[in-house]
Structures are given as structure tokens and as C-alpha cells.
Amino acid sequence: MRYPRAHGKLMTSILAALLACTATLPALVQAALPAANADGWTLRKETDNIKVYTIDQDDSSFQAFKAEALMDTSIENLMAVMVNPESCVEWVHNCTKSHAFGDGHFHDRYAYSVNNMPWPVADRDYVLRIRTQGEQNSGEVVMELNAVPDRREAVDGLVRVDRSDTLYRFIPEGDMTRMVWIQHTEPNGAIPGWLVNTLLVDIPVKSMEQLERVTREERYQDHTLVYGEEGKLINVVPSKQSGDD
Template sequence: MTRSTARGWTGQIFRHVMLVTLTFLFVSSGAHAQSPLPDENQADWQLQTETDNIRIYTVKQPGSKFEAFKAVAVLDAPIENLMAVMINPRSCMEWVYNCSESYGFGDGNFHDRFAYSVNDMPWPVTDRDYVLRIRTRGDHDSGEIVMDLNATPDQRAESSGRVRVDQSDTLYRFIPEGRKTRMIWVQHTNPNGALPGWLVNSLLVDIPVRSMEALEEVAQKPRYQGFRLVWDQNGQLAGVEKSDP
């Protein structure tokens, strides 16, 4: 093996370890002494990458060395399928990059609930876990559904051998476009540990792309077909349920 080849492999392994580590940090959510999420419509978002159907933007966040990101995609799946995925507390393992454990807990409901998740990290990185408060709302007239995800680390005791991430905010917005759905994902995280801002910011674009591509595939699986949105008399989203055969 030549020295240049060994150095190249070492660089690839390092990048993989950091990508997997940062996946957890960006897809987990919380809000402790952070600035509010940036407005998804503000003018200073900078386009970083674009695939066939996904665009990733970043913007500097006041008081933080870590940037916020915005991912915009038109997913080839109806909004009912996507919401069927989202209400499944174990679906994190299906589409969130490197999520290894996930389940709901507590006495929550469709509109306000809690979930616990774990991301399995390659040695020597310590596994991360997080506790999310997930709030969901939707309006029949606009057709939009919005989910706010915020870490609430004190809602569950910490586990030995795992590092809890407790500073991040996330917003998912789903907008129906016929049998497809526009998804907007805005997130800002101050990750735990001594991770350099330049490295975190350089990988912001990889994580949402991988996750959104997986979400599109998962939403087309048979178990997520045949669902419908339930609206109350005021036109507010009341739930997601399996349609009658």
C-alpha cells in the first residue's frame, strides 16, 4: 500500500465517522438558550447544493459558530403517506440517517407528544440519544402541515454510555402538490462536544439530502399506503388514520 493511498483511506474513514456523528446532531432537536430558527423566507439563505429534487441552503445564525440549514424538496409521495410515516414513533429508524432506536413515551397525543431516539455511532465515537417534544398542526384551507421538534432532555433520565444532545430546533413544513408533497426542513443545532464549526458547516448539506431521499422511498412502502387526514369542524388537523378498505 502506498502512503498516498493510505492517507486517502484515512481521510475517507474520518469523513464517514464525522458524517455519522453529525447526522445525529442535526436531526435531533431542542432549544436551550438559542436564537430562534431563521425565517425560511428571508433573503440571505445561500444555496449550497442541488440534486434532482432537493435544494440545500445555509445561513449564519446569530450568536453561534454553527450555521442553520434549510432543505427544500418535492417528494414523490402524497402528504397522507408522509404523515403516516411521521406519526409512527419508530419511523426514525427507517429514514433518519443512522437512527438505530426510536419509540414514543408518555401520555402525549397526535398534537403534542414525546419520542426517544438513539443514534449508533462507530467506534470511538460515543452513541448519542435525544428526547424530542413533537408538536403537529395543520390547516385544511391552506393544506399545509407543520411539525415543530424540540429537544426536552430533562423529560427522561440520561443513559450511561450515551451522550445526550440538548440544543437544537427543527421545523418540518409539508405542502401538498397534487400527488406529490413539497417539504421544507429548517434546522439549527449547537452540537455537544468540541466539534469545529467549519467541519460541522461543511457537512450540513449531506445529512438532509440522505434523509429526504430515504423518506421519499419509505413513504411509498405498502404499510404507509391507504391513510387519510382527519380534520375537525374548525378545519384544523385532528389526526391521521387508516382509511376504510
């Protein structure tokens, strides 16, 4: 079924906004997400350094996606971006607002996000729990983001997304970093699954390309991953601050 070009652009914008703020991080993995090595992943798009796969979900008409990229940036620069609670607006396609809330800490924290949806779709908001783990021996960092919609009261005029699960893995490879991004979102509202699945693959490509660019900005340079006595990641701080400690 073909749609006018303007309609296709609108639906792409809608999907991008629905996925935007989930994206902004093993034992953390939720059962809702398929494993990275699960049978059934289908390669849907490949650029110079990004591959995007999709897979059907038994309990949903919306597919999950897996995006893999080898980024020309260090894991320190990447994590400096990822621990910034407002960085969603800098790199996730169509994310318009994001900030931390509550009394969380580095390993377990909360973020609130709002997406400015294209007319006539109502704006969406997300309440996310973000958990982070890292191992000094492997250098790998894992982040999990899950929707916890009841953690904050509903806001008039906004539609809250009540199911969204995201997993980020960052694996250092010399001066570069391999990123694996797995996500499944149930966008609330009357948006057909087949149309979302058709447009799904462009969102992680645009976002990961932008993320690599953002990591090169001055404010994300010269950071250090701080590990505790047992080799577990406990923080990401500017190198000067690490030296002062």
C-alpha cells in the same frame, strides 16, 4: 485543510448521527430557527428535486440548514410516516432507535431517540417534544421538534443533546408534496463548527431521498387526514379506520 478520506467518512457518519433523531414536523416556530424567507440563506447543494441552503446563527458556530424538495408522494403517505414514532430509523440518515413516551396526544407528544455513534465518539440520545398543526383549507401540515433534555433522566454512557430545533412543512401540490425542512442542532462534544458546516448538506439530501422511498411501502398506503369541525387537523389514520368512524 484536507483530511484523509477515511477521516472524512468518519466525520460524516458522526454528523449524520448527531442530526438523525431530530428529524423525524406558523405559530409553532421557535425564535431559535431562522425563517424560511430570511436574508442570508446560501444555496449549498442541488440535486434533481432537492435544494439545501445554510445560514449562520448569531449565537452559534454551527449553521442552520434549510432543505426543500418536491416529492413524488401524497401528503397522506408522508404524514403516515411522520406520525409513526418509530419511523426515524426508516428514513433519517443514521437514526438507530426512536419511540414515543409519556401521555402526549396527536398535537403535542414526546419521543426518545438513541444514536449509535461511530467510535470513538460516545453515543447520543435525544428527548424531543413534537407538535403538529394542520389546516384543511390550505392542506398544509407543520411539525416542530424541539429538544427537551430534562424531560427524562440521563442514561449512563450516553451524551444527551440539549439543543436541537427542527421545523417540517408539508404542502400538497396535486398528487405530490413539497417539503421544507429547517434545522439547527448544537452537537455536544469537541466537534469543530467549521467541519460540521462543511459536511452539513449531505444529511438532509440522503434523508429526504429515503423518506420518499419509505412512503411507498405498503404499511404507509391508504391513510386519511382527519379534520375537526373548525378545519384543524386532529389525526392521521388508515382510510378503513376513518370510514369505520
